[in-house]
Amino acid sequence: MVHRKPWQLAVSRLSSNKGAMVSFFIIVGYILMALLPFVDFVGLKTSATLFNDETLKNTFAPFTLEHPFGTDHVGRDVFARAVMGTQVSLFLGFASGLMLIPIAIVIGAISGYYGGWIDEVAGYLMSVIVAIPGMLIILTLVQFGGRSFVMIAIAFAITGWVGLARVVRATFLQAREYEYVLAARALGASDFRIIFFHILPNVFHFVIITFVLNFVEVIKSEVFLAFIGLSVANIPSWGTMIDLSKQEVIAGNWQNLAGATVFMWVFLAALNIFGDGLRDALDPKLRNKS
Numbered sequence: 001m002v003h004r005k006p007w008q009l010a011v012s013r014l015s016s017n018k019g020a021m022v023s024f025f026i027i028v029g030y031i032l033m034a035l036l037p038f039v040d041f042v043g044l045k046t047s048a049t050l051f052n053d054e055t056l057k058n059t060f061a062p063f064t065l066e067h068p069f070g071t072d073h074v075g076r077d078v079f080a081r082a083v084m085g086t087q088v089s090l091f092l093g094f095a096s097g098l099m100l101i102p103i104a105i106v107i108g109a110i111s112g113y114y115g116g117w118i119d120e121v122a123g124y125l126m127s128v129i130v131a132i133p134g135m136l137i138i139l140t141l142v143q144f145g146g147r148s149f150v151m152i153a154i155a156f157a158i159t160g161w162v163g164l165a166r167v168v169r170a171t172f173l174q175a176r177e178y179e180y181v182l183a184a185r186a187l188g189a190s191d192f193r194i195i196f197f198h199i200l201p202n203v204f205h206f207v208i209i210t211f212v213l214n215f216v217e218v219i220k221s222e223v224f225l226a227f228i229g230l231s232v233a234n235i236p237s238w239g240t241m242i243d244l245s246k247q248e249v250i251a252g253n254w255q256n257l258a259g260a261t262v263f264m265w266v267f268l269a270a271l272n273i274f275g276d277g278l279r280d281a282l283d284p285k286l287r288n289k290s
Contacts, residue, residue, distance in 0.1 A: 014278065059075050063258075069082065081241060082262075085239075089238065089264075107165045109169075126162045171199070216268055
C-alpha cells in the first residue's frame with residue numbers, strides 16, 4: 001500500500017466531492033471576473049466604460065443579450081456593474097482575511113501555549129470584542145476612518161479574528177502537553193519553533209477554512225454598509241446596487257436588484273459549499289479513513 005501525504009489525501013477527498021468541485025470552479029470564475037474587469041466577456045459589452053457610462057439614452061432597458069440584466073436609471077449596464085461588484089467583494093475578503101489571520105494565530109497561539117496572565121489578558125480582549133456588536137465596531141471605524149477600501153477591510157479584520165483565535169488557543173492548550181511537544185522541548189527546541197513548526201500545522205486547516213468562509217461575512221457586511229450609505233465611495237458594489245434598487249423596485253424596475261442578488265447568491269452558495277467540502281477534506285480525523 002502506497003503511503004500518501006496528508007495534503008494528497010485532502011486533495012483526493014476534495015476532488016471526489018462533486019459539489020465542492022463545481023463550487024470551486026464557480027469561485028475561480030468570480031476571481032477571473034475580478035482580475036479581468038475590462039474584458040468584453042463573450043460579447044456582452046462589459047468593458048471599462050460601461051459600468052460607469054451614464055448615457056441617459058437607454059435607461060431601465062429590459063433584459064437582453066446585449067444587456068443581460070438590463071440598464072439602470074442612467075443607462076449604465078447592470079451586468080458590467082455587477083462584475084465590478086465582484087472585484088469589491090473579493091478585494092475586501094482577501095484584504096480582511098490577510099489581516100485577521102495573523103492576528104488570530106499570534107494571539108491564540110501565545111495565549112494557549114504560555115497560559116497564565118498572558119492567557120487572561122488575551123481572553124479579556126477577546127471577550128470585549130465579542131461583547132460589542134461587530135457591526136457597531138465596523139460602523140464606528142468607517143465613520144471616523146473614512147469609506148476607503150483599506151479602512152473597511154481593517155474594520156472587518158478587527159471584528160473577525162476572535163473565532164479563529166479561540167480555536168487556535170484551545171488547540172495549543174491541549175497540544176502543549178502532548179508527547180511530541182515535550183520531546184521537542186527536551187531536545188532543546190525553542191518556543192518559537194515548537195509553536196510555529198510543531199503545533200501550528202495541526203490547526204492550519206482551520207486557518208484555510210476561516211479564510212474562505214470570511215468572504216461570506218464580508219460580503220453580507222458590505223451589503224449592509226452600502227444599504228446605509230457607508231460602503232466604499234464611488235465604486236459600484238453589490239451593496240450599492242441593492243441600495244439603488246430600493247426606489248426602483250416600487251416602480252417595477254428590477255434590474256439592479258436582480259443583477260446584484262444573482263451575482264451575490266451564486267457566489268455565497270459556492271463559498272459555503274466549497275467551505276464545507278474543504279473542511280471535510282482537511283479534517284485530520286478523516287485521514288485514516290481514506
